[in-house]
Amino acid sequence: MNIFTTHIGEEFHELSPLLQKVHTGHSRMEGCIAVKRGGKLANIICNIFGFPRHNLQTDLAVECDHNAESMVWVRYFDGLKMSSRFISGNNCLVEKLGPLSMRFKTRVNEGALEYHFLGTRLFGIPMPAFLCPQIKAREQEKNGYYSFNVSVSMFLIGFVLSYGGELSVK
Numbered sequence: 264m265n266i267f268t269t270h271i272g273e274e275f276h277e278l279s280p281l282l283q284k285v286h287t288g289h290s291r292m293e294g295c296i297a298v299k300r301g302g303k304l305a306n307i308i309c310n311i312f313g314f315p316r317h318n319l320q321t322d323l324a325v326e327c328d329h330n331a332e333s334m335v336w337v338r339y340f341d342g343l344k345m346s347s348r349f350i351s352g353n354n355c356l357v358e359k360l361g362p363l364s365m366r367f368k369t370r371v372n373e374g375a376l377e378y379h380f381l382g383t384r385l386f387g388i389p390m391p392a393f394l395c396p397q398i399k400a401r402e403q404e405k406n407g408y409y410s411f412n413v414s415v416s417m418f419l420i421g422f423v424l425s426y427g428g429e430l431s432v433k
Contacts, residue, residue, distance in 0.1 A: 347359060
């Protein structure tokens, strides 16, 4: 058992075998994905938080470690390192990414994994809902590859960032 399997419970067995493998123990994924950024204000936000640059052909390597206390995903976008740590919190997963703590509830839908965004804290302070980023994230197995998409938007700013594509699991 690890934090992810504990959080998702019996639904874990409804995930595709590839997603089960990715969310168990240690795994590595590699491939070429698309990273898109929004306008000028979105670019400033992305730069402040160290998000990857706009590049429709970005090399991505991901190292995933799952244990009973946390899951750690380290992403290398064209060499730029972006690490996040997931912990359990109040019946949800909390992703810690620098000063941000984002709460998600996961759901399995036809073998795919969907992350439903619940809220954000910045430096430990809850952000009002209208200031929180809106995050959509989905993982699925597609033709033997790990396929995913993450999209972020914000009130008054609109589209901020998206990244996604297909990765081979090593």
